[in-house]
Amino acid sequence: MQKALEMAREKRSEHLNKLFEFLRIPSISTETERHPDVRRAAEWLVDQMTAAGLQEARVMETEGLPIVYGEWLEAGPDAPTVLVYGHYDVQPVDPLNLWQSQPFEPEIRGGDIYARGAVDDKGQMFAHIKAVETILASEGRVPVNLKFLFEGEEELGSPSIDAFVEEHAGLLAADSVLVSDTAFLAEGKPMLVYGLRGLTYMEILVDGPHHDLHSGAYGGTVYNPAQVLAEIIAKLHNDDATVAIPGFYDRVRELSETDREAAAQVDYPVTQWQQETGMDKPWGEAGYSLIERRGGRPTCEVNGIWGGYSGEGGKTIIPAHAGAKISMRLVPDQDPDEIAQLFADFIPTIAPEHVRVTVNKLSGGWPSITPIDSPEMKAAAAALQAVWGVPPVFSREGGSIPVISTFQKVLGASAVLMGFGLPGSKMHAPNEHFKEDHYYKAIEAIIHYYHNLAG
């Protein structure tokens, strides 16, 4: 491994030049007129992966923008197989006038690489190509089997990736997934994301009278659909802020000691929560810290509610319809389909017979977790500590990354999210930047990771 690390340090300027080449391609997936550039980026990547010494690298078509696939599988059947996921498309650049340098003319200022995509995700994903190239060039072989999956539609919400993964489940089969698209907790504080919440997104529609009724003529004789909806929503939580749906917690994996110790390592004072939310007083399940509530506990949230008149002044109607969007964040081992069913079963038990209540499932995704004491997490933690000199904090994030949920469900592979960004990198804003030093160290950390994982 030392040979690889040495070569990585020697070739820094070469690695930087190639990244700049990548960053110059304006692969904005949300702008149709840039789609030729997105495709150009895919083809450029295939060339880089081939040059890096992969056994195979190719563009694969989807319904939308192409996916780049590559593999090196010579580590032998006993070595673990890692699927590296990233994306080569980038956000739009508006408003252009707020950029200090051109978004597609990368420039280094104050130790940071400024360009659209520098940190999200070109810089981080390209480190993976340079890492495998460096290992192969210096050692002739990688100690693990590697598959690469780079998509060009992440900034569009990854509309094609789920179908692609399902269709190519055999090709993509892996023991674990490695993703570099997240950030450190702070400068000098590496962080590994070891869990993501899943999601079950539902819609409740309440239908009462066949048209809006005059509230004078009918008020007091009709069970008002907006009132029914409010009463249903009010029954979704218990007074202690827990979710009232029977069976909701049955499969919830309780936080382990390790989980709680890890959560305690994440510095997140109430003052920060107050600043971010603009609210005074946190809410939620007693006995869990803010970090635990958001990462390790399931929730039920009203995302939207509507019905009747919402304009200026007053309108005296009993609305014919009312509705709400309600989503539940899930933790292992909750099953999004089962939760949808529990929800759908519960609503009729709390809805009056006066109105018609329809419950629709809009979408769902699995929660995922890669335990802190799993070989992958241990390998990643050791890699970060070797390069940065400090152990990482471990975080379970409150959000969901649908593709991670898909890998979990289709491939049975959980993910290590080893990201090298920093807070304040302006990922979707003007003046996006990636710390130059983190780009080089990312390559080294990946080299460490594969060697650690092979044991």
Place this chain on the structure above:
Amino acid sequence: MQKALEMAREKRSEHLNKLFEFLRIPSISTETERHPDVRRAAEWLVDQMTAAGLQEARVMETEGLPIVYGEWLEAGPDAPTVLVYGHYDVQPVDPLNLWQSQPFEPEIRGGDIYARGAVDDKGQMFAHIKAVETILASEGRVPVNLKFLFEGEEELGSPSIDAFVEEHAGLLAADSVLVSDTAFLAEGKPMLVYGLRGLTYMEILVDGPHHDLHSGAYGGTVYNPAQVLAEIIAKLHNDDATVAIPGFYDRVRELSETDREAAAQVDYPVTQWQQETGMDKPWGEAGYSLIERRGGRPTCEVNGIWGGYSGEGGKTIIPAHAGAKISMRLVPDQDPDEIAQLFADFIPTIAPEHVRVTVNKLSGGWPSITPIDSPEMKAAAAALQAVWGVPPVFSREGGSIPVISTFQKVLGASAVLMGFGLPGSKMHAPNEHFKEDHYYKAIEAIIHYYHNLAG
């Protein structure tokens, strides 16, 4: 009185011709280009009232379209004073192609007068001018003092009348109000409206985080404003469908035996409610019939509710804001301002401290009632029975007529709603019509009414 009734019968064709003249004026208040016609109708009315023998008749200006005022006050200080209210503006006529005859070319077909405004309200209000004219011409004097107030903005929602009544409270002072702008229960079934509900219209605004939050990153730590709103609304009613606001029922006048007998006379089977609402199962306070619930009991209704995302698919946010429009229908002797205060006092007691809850009063109007055994109601019932041969049913309507509430509040005068329309008169639709026979009999009923009232 017999001389007056005889003359009314003799002059039917003359009365019809004059009404036709009135109906030919396209006094559509909602269309600015028709406002000269509205003013022409006002001036035409003044001429008719002068010709009828009133002591005074004049156009009075408002911020909007003019009001026509008239009076005859020679009945002496001991005789009651009646304020007759009506409106000379009409609804628009679109869609014109659905009219079988021109809306402003009155025509009699099958015993009905077809024209825009025939029943709402020109035909009914003009009967009042012809009634006083007939009494004065045949008897030389009316047994009661009379004031007439005809507005030209009723179809606009009467934007000027409240200020006008308050400004001219002395001029308009009266013992009771008489309005003919309602309908029979059915052909051959006269109906007197003796009560109207009042209204207190409120708005609840819930403000949580300073912007919509990502429900993954913050879900489980923030008291969701849409959930708070739902929980507040759910607490507005008790399980037995009564309103849970403390003090809400304190001033409610219980239904009298007379009220309940009158309600029982109104034929309103559940099947009719089902047809009108499209719902299977009525809701509301136990122990009260549908008619009683809508006319004689106060309510609290959600007129609108909003917050967060309501479009296609899902959006994973915790909404920053949520709100609701909530109005309460009031019955005597509830005070709309007091009810607003009770509501505003109650909400903070059921809202959590996590969010900011604002309660606004949007509008209010007083309930009104003219007891069935009051001299005015007895006089009106006897008048209808004399002309139609059957006693009327008595109805308390669920809706509110703001001007009636204003007369109640400013003048202390309660109203008799003695209307001569019929259900299915297409008041706001093409082919509006008024039964020709009802126009003539309305004049006779009004003659009876004044004589009955004088005793």
